Amino acid sequence: xxxxxxxxxxxxxxDRAFEEDIRDGDATTNALFGPDxxxxxxxxxxxxxxxxxxxxxxxxxxxLDDSIGWKPLFQxxxxxxxxxxxxxxxxxxxAILTGERLALNLMQRMSGIASMADxxxxxxxxxxxxxxxxxxxxxxxxILEKYAVAVGGGTNHRYGLFDAIMIKDNHIKLSGGITAxxxxxxxxxxxxxxxxxxxxxxxxxxxxxxxSVDIIMLDxxxxxTMQEAVNRIAGQCKVEASGGVTIERIREIAETGVDSIxxxxxxHSVKALDIGLYFKDL
Numbered sequence: 001x002x003x004x005x006x007x008x009x010x011x012x013x014x015d016r017a018f019e020e021d022i023r024d025g026d027a028t029t030n031a032l033f034g035p036d037x038x039x040x041x042x043x044x045x046x047x048x049x050x051x052x053x054x055x056x057x058x059x060x061x062x063x064l065d066d067s068i069g070w071k072p073l074f075q076x077x078x079x080x081x082x083x084x085x086x087x088x089x090x091x092x093x094x095a096i097l098t099g100e101r102l103a104l105n106l107m108q109r110m111s112g113i114a115s116m117a118d119x120x121x122x123x124x125x126x127x128x129x130x131x132x133x134x135x136x137x138x139x140x141x142x143i144l145e146k147y148a149v150a151v152g153g154g155t156n157h158r159y160g161l162f163d164a165i166m167i168k169d170n171h172i173k174l175s176g177g178i179t180a181x182x183x184x185x186x187x188x189x190x191x192x193x194x195x196x197x198x199x200x201x202x203x204x205x206x207x208x209x210x211x212s213v214d215i216i217m218l219d220x221x222x223x224x225t226m227q228e229a230v231n232r233i234a235g236q237c238k239v240e241a242s243g244g245v246t247i248e249r250i251r252e253i254a255e256t257g258v259d260s261i262x263x264x265x266x267x268h269s270v271k272a273l274d275i276g277l278y279f280k281d282l
Contacts, residue, residue, distance in 0.1 A: 001055075002147070009143050010056060014063050016140070017102050026098040033093045039279050040069075041096050043086045043104075046274040049115035051080045052151045053107035054087060056144065060103040065095035077114070077151045086275065100277050109141075110148040111273035117152025117266050123250040130155040130260040131250075132240070136268040145267045154266060165189060168198045169219075178204060182211045196240070205229045209236060217262075219243045223252050230257040 002010065045051065054072050061068045069090030074080060089096055120131045133149040133156055135142075146156045158164040167181045175181035178197060185195055196215035197208040202225065208216045209232065216233060218226050220243035233239055241253050242262040253261055 002143075006143060007059070010059060011063065013140060013144070014060055014102065018063065021102065022098060026094070029094050029097040033097070035092070035094060037093045038091055039093045039096065040088065040090045041277055041279045042088045043107075043275055043277050045080045045084050045086055045111075046082055046276060048081045049079070049111055049273045050118045050152050051078050051086060051107075051111050051273070052076045052114035052148045053110035053144070056110065057087075057103040057107045060106065061089065061091075061095055061099045064099050065092045067091060068095055079118075089277075096277075096279075104275055104277060106144065108272035108275050109138075109270065110144055110151075111275065112270040113145055113148035113267055114152035115273055116270050117149045117154035120247055120250060120263055120266065121153035123247050124254045124261075125251055127251075127254040129254040129258060131266075132157040132260050132262040133266045134262055134264045134268075135160065136264040138267075149266050152266075154263075155260070157262060164194045164196065166196045166198070166217075169200070172198070178207045179211060182208070182213060198242075199229075201225070202229060202232070205232060209233055213237060215240055217242050218258065223249070223256060226253065226258065227256040 051074050054074065054076055058070050061070070071088040072086070073088070074086050080086065117131065124131065131154045133146055133154055135158075137145040142159070146159065150156055158166065165185050167178070167185060172178055172181050175184055182195065182197060189195070194214045196217055197213050198217040198219050199205045199208055200219050200221070205216060205218070215238040217240045218229050221229065226241055230239055238260070239258045240260045240262055241256070241258045245253065245261055245263050250261065
């Protein structure tokens with residue numbers, strides 16, 4: 001779950017979103033309802049999937065009114081089906097109505113990502129390959145989106161540019177080749193970060209292997225070429241498959257023996273899980 005420092009970042013996300021949406025007040029809600037009027041509402045899912053973001057949604061409402069009543073009926077990571085009630089909210093009408101859209105936006109997206117990650121991880125069957133996310137997240141929401149990937153059974157790759165050295169095709173071209181790029185990176189790596197190199201053919205795999213890097217990425221290769229690359233690497237370093245990965249290919253890629261498969265679609269091509277908020281007795 002989130003640490004105290006994580007929650008500070010999430011609170012900043014919520015506050016920025018409120019500034020964008022509310023500014024000096026919810027004109028409609030404040031015109032129609034007084035500060036002392038209360039109601040009971042609930043969230044209901046309108047699709048099948050994996051729920052995620054329940055505590056984040058609670059945080060949204062508590063930023064508006066910390067006395068709000070909150071009764072979750074599911075936990076992050078639970079499988080839910082169309083029609084099930086996820087949680088109940090009791091308290092200020094103003095807080096519920098004003099926070100509704102932001103809470104749903106975050107929860108629907110996080111649940112969509114968790115559901116996507118669940119589908120991809122199930123597609124690998126019982127093979128011990130990690131399904132990795134990427135940096136293809138919405139700007140400012142990475143902490144929530146990577147959390148959702150993990151909730152759905154996926155594994156977080158590097159969080160950002162700061163916590164690993166990943167030498168990709170443009171780095172290689174600008175540096176004058178794989179060997180030059182790796183040597184430069186190794187000479188300028190005071191934090192002793194993991195070094196990963198992207199390769200696009202077997203010749204590049206052999207070159208990276210000779211440099212004793214930590215991870216070799218097999219980018220946009222056919223399944224047959226991946227298999228040959230894994231055979232040549234023979235456990236001398238970790239192997240990641242990337243590029244052109246669809247859910248239909250997950251199993252056959254996993255069967256090559258790669259250690260991990262990175263999937264940008266976990267976050268960049270997600271359909272939000274449909275969730276609605278309703279008031280009781282209406």
